[in-house]
Amino acid sequence: MSTDSKFGEYGGQYVPEALMPAIEELTDAYERYVLDNEDGFMDEFRERMADFGGRPLPLQRADQLSQRYDTEVYLKREDLLHGGAHKLNNALGQVLLAKYMGKERIIAETGAGQHGTATAMAAAHLDMPCEIYMGETDIARQRPNVFRMRTNGAEVNPVTTGRGTLKEAISETMRDWARTVENTHYVIGSVVGPHPFPSMVRDFQALISEEAREQIQEKTSDLPDSVLACAGGGSNTMGMFHNFVEDETVDLYAVEAGGSSLSVDEEEGVAPNSASLSTGEEGVLHGARTKLLQDSDGQIMESHSVSAGLDYAGVGPELAHLVDEGRVEPVNVDDDTALEAFHRLSQDEGIIPALETAHAFGYLEEHHDGLGETVIVNVSGRGDKDLETVIEETGNRDLDNAPDMSIFREIGGGML
Amino acid sequence: MSLEAAFADEPAFVPYLAAGDPSYEASIEYVEALARGGADAIELGLPFSEPIAEGTTIQEAIVRALDAGMTPDRYLEFVREVDVDVPLVCMTYYNLIYQYGESDGPRSFVEAAAEAGIEGFVVPDLPAEEAGPLRAACDEFGLDLVFIVAPTTEGDRLETMKEQVSGYVYVQARLGTTGARDEVSDYTERSLARIADWDVPKAVGFGIKTGDHAERIVRAGADGIIVGSALVDIVAEGYENGDSTEVVADRLEAKARELKEGALAGAPVEQ
Numbered sequence: 001m002s003t004d005s006k007f008g009e010y011g012g013q014y015v016p017e018a019l020m021p022a023i024e025e026l027t028d029a030y031e032r033y034v035l036d037n038e039d040g041f042m043d044e045f046r047e048r049m050a051d052f053g054g055r056p057l058p059l060q061r062a063d064q065l066s067q068r069y070d071t072e073v074y075l076k077r078e079d080l081l082h083g084g085a086h087k088l089n090n091a092l093g094q095v096l097l098a099k100y101m102g103k104e105r106i107i108a109e110t111g112a113g114q115h116g117t118a119t120a121m122a123a124a125h126l127d128m129p130c131e132i133y134m135g136e137t138d139i140a141r142q143r144p145n146v147f148r149m150r151t152n153g154a155e156v157n158p159v160t161t162g163r164g165t166l167k168e169a170i171s172e173t174m175r176d177w178a179r180t181v182e183n184t185h186y187v188i189g190s191v192v193g194p195h196p197f198p199s200m201v202r203d204f205q206a207l208i209s210e211e212a213r214e215q216i217q218e219k220t221s222d223l224p225d226s227v228l229a230c231a232g233g234g235s236n237t238m239g240m241f242h243n244f245v246e247d248e249t250v251d252l253y254a255v256e257a258g259g260s261s262l263s264v265d266e267e268e269g270v271a272p273n274s275a276s277l278s279t280g281e282e283g284v285l286h287g288a289r290t291k292l293l294q295d296s297d298g299q300i301m302e303s304h305s306v307s308a309g310l311d312y313a314g315v316g317p318e319l320a321h322l323v324d325e326g327r328v329e330p331v332n333v334d335d336d337t338a339l340e341a342f343h344r345l346s347q348d349e350g351i352i353p354a355l356e357t358a359h360a361f362g363y364l365e366e367h368h369d370g371l372g373e374t375v376i377v378n379v380s381g382r383g384d385k386d387l388e389t390v391i392e393e394t395g396n397r398d399l400d401n402a403p404d405m406s407i408f409r410e411i412g413g414g415m416l
Numbered sequence: 417m418s419l420e421a422a423f424a425d426e427p428a429f430v431p432y433l434a435a436g437d438p439s440y441e442a443s444i445e446y447v448e449a450l451a452r453g454g455a456d457a458i459e460l461g462l463p464f465s466e467p468i469a470e471g472t473t474i475q476e477a478i479v480r481a482l483d484a485g486m487t488p489d490r491y492l493e494f495v496r497e498v499d500v501d502v503p504l505v506c507m508t509y510y511n512l513i514y515q516y517g518e519s520d521g522p523r524s525f526v527e528a529a530a531e532a533g534i535e536g537f538v539v540p541d542l543p544a545e546e547a548g549p550l551r552a553a554c555d556e557f558g559l560d561l562v563f564i565v566a567p568t569t570e571g572d573r574l575e576t577m578k579e580q581v582s583g584y585v586y587v588q589a590r591l592g593t594t595g596a597r598d599e600v601s602d603y604t605e606r607s608l609a610r611i612a613d614w615d616v617p618k619a620v621g622f623g624i625k626t627g628d629h630a631e632r633i634v635r636a637g638a639d640g641i642i643v644g645s646a647l648v649d650i651v652a653e654g655y656e657n658g659d660s661t662e663v664v665a666d667r668l669e670a671k672a673r674e675l676k677e678g679a680l681a682g683a684p685v686e687q
Contacts (some may be wrong), residue, residue: 014510014541016469018566018588020573161475162465171468171475178469181568204569284511284541285466297487298515299465 005195008324010317013194013286019174022181023194027390029101030196034093035204041100045093045204047137052125053082053092053267055207059376064348069368074376075351076212076240085354086208086236087118089112091187093204095122098185105180106130108187109173111138111166112308114381116191120154122187128186133173135164142308144385163302170286190233191316194287198238201280208349212376213243225372228267229380230359231330232310234272234319244328247279251372254319255307255363258332266295272301276315277323277330288316306335306393307355308385333362333389339393341365342383343401354381355389419503419536419583420558422457423617427679428640429454429630430584430619431647431672432507434461434477435494436486438655440553442664443481444498446651449665451500453672455649457537458500459642461507462491466655467538473645476652488516488525495532505562505583510542536560536583544576551580562586567607574610581686584617586642589624589633608637627678641679647671 003026013023033041049055057080062073078086095106106123110116110131110291116132123130132149136158139146149156162168163293170188189204191198209227216224229240231254234311244250259273271293273279280291285300293301303313309409322328333341341361346352353361357380383390394402420426431450436443450458463478463486470478495504506529510522517524526537536559542550544563554561560583565574567588577677578587589604604620611618620633621642650671654664 012546013543014546014568015538015543017564017569018469019569020543020566020572089652160477161472167466171466174468175471281515283515284509286468287541292511294515295514296512297489298511299482299487301512 004199007198007318007321009282010289010320011195011198012289013287014284014289015174015194016178018178019181021046022177025101027196029097032201033097033100034200039100041097043101045096048092048096049089049207053088054080057081059212059219061219062349064389065364067194068348069364071368072374073364073372074216074219074224075349076376076378078206078236079085079351079353079357079379080376081120084384085114085118085187086205086239087114087381088122089207089233090189090201090204090238091115091118091122092125094185094200095119095126095128096185098187099126099128103183103185104129105184106187107133107173107176107184108170109133109189111135113138113142114309115386116154116156117145117148117152119187120149120152122155124152130246131157133156133157133159135159135166135169137164138166138169138308140173149205167300170373174286177349186365190235191238191318192222192286192288192290192314193404194235198288198318201235201320202238205235206242208236208239208378209241209243212240216374216376220374222374223247223250224374224376225249226253227374228253228360229256229377229378230255230310230356231277231315231319232257232312232356234316236378237374238316238318238368240378241322241328245322252322252328253363254323254328254330255306255360256330256332257310257338257359258334259304259306260335262332264293264301265404268306269295271301271313272334274305274310274312275332277311277319278332282313285314288317290314291320293379298308307359308388309354309356310359331363331367333359333366335393336397336399337362337366339390339397340399340401342398343403346383347401351379352383353379354383355386357381357383419457419505420617422503423584423619423639427634427638427683428456428617429612429672429676429679430457430459430640430642431455431675432461432642432644433651434463434474434481434482435491436463436481437477437651438480438647439484439637440486440490442496442661443666444494445661446668447498449500449669450647450672453669454676455672456640457503459505459507459644460495460505462488462507462512464512467509473648474654476647483660488512492528495529495534500673504533504535505536505538505570506544507538507540510539513537513539521553522550523556524556526559528549530557530559532639534559534582534628536562538564538586540560540564544573547580556614564588565611567572577607578611578614581614581616585611585614585641587611587618587638589620590620597609604636604638605675616663624675627681630675630678633680634679641675643675648669
């Protein structure tokens, strides 16, 4: 194993022996094709991200927010990527890599369905058979995404073990991979898992900050003072931060889901948040040492957030390391703040953000005074997928800026 | 008795059960039944919430045990209480070993496990490359560290394991995670050939369901057999049907006897 499989003490390769040869083969392929551009792999990746994905994507000045906060606010528009979120950067990169490796089959896990839909799109685009593992609870909650995956030709395998959510789906996908390593590639959905996944997924997602760093200098002739991105597993976060990490004058804020509370219910094994960078303890999960939401015995907790895409008990090992080094500031906002930010961006800027993304804007609202003169926020995805959740959650709360949805009561639509 | 000694005289039968499945009290009876049925050592699972190396059968057993309140401390109590005279091997995931107690690393749990009567560890998500701290703690407290050799394990990785393994080596007889299968794979012979020069006993697992499987695997050169899913299936069925602890324990004992006799039948005839 190469020494750069670790970020400080984090990362590594904590996987069953049956998977080690696959991990070693993938590490070799990562070094050759991604790092060394063998056979022009990265050239083809960039070309497909342009033609199929729509890159490069704009860095847009947010006029109303800039005025509201008396701060220059710029938006990195990953919501405009094909599929509606940053997820395609990684999915297309990995499916293409699988093709270069001679693999014949793609598998992936998905929680809310965003990574599953991106993988299904990429697999259809590159003509590869694709199977997605998804917890049965999530399948029931995310029907439109299941339809999208099926429409793109992917098989969706329900995971019935445990609580039927993302972490069970990851475990199940790893089991499939252990049986099928010889012809199958596992497209992991974030900067998590055993090396080389955290580095490789970061490198595919780093297109975000590669563009943003150039664009901000074109527009302002300077680097930003702060960069904000939401953080669940951390793939949009690392993609947005990567090319700014060496720029020591740029402050990096990873905005986690504070959920309904930062405290945990040890008895029930539940953390009503997904703030593993802010509150987690070091441990080993899904192949890597990282910061985790766990009880005092080391059992992994059920995380919770109004945003399904941030709902994960772990976080990428490189982010955990950057936090310990003091390079990345872990912060969080609660469900109410994220929902208010969702409505604010929709009303003020005409952009309906993903609920994940809304967390970053919630932090901007609460802390814009401390972020300097120029701020970039990563708009990691669009919020069409979240509309039903938002209408329901907004109806349950007393939010300052919620739109009036009483039309449904008047016409008997029954949505509420 | 040391782990290696469990393999000394005849082909060893090493069963697995998840401690606390489906309840603490029943599970004690089940483990004791396996010993009566002829187990030479027992792999006793300490349930972890994310068992990525297990098939559905054992995963469900782990969920049952966790739901019934199994924790690392209860597990150590279990080890102290269960009345068997064969070595117990703790099979679990690294995070539980790593988090336990005051030490920064695996030392606290290894110390507590040794005191409770555990003789060794199998940790499916801890490859040999990451195993240094656990190996050191096992050495300090006189415990064995068993590694799993997969059909795909080759070259340098075999060497890294050979240097660190003790007690026995767990030979995974087919690709995939645990689950009883109808056919015994021909991976067995090939897997054994690759580790022929290792000086620890070779126990073959993954997919053994019947005495006939056991016999063929021992005939192919194994020093022992490891059986998990076929036994966990008996526990699961009893739980689902509401059968009494005694009835399920009797079934486990009978199955253990069948497997042990199969293993003995495959042994080379004394000259």
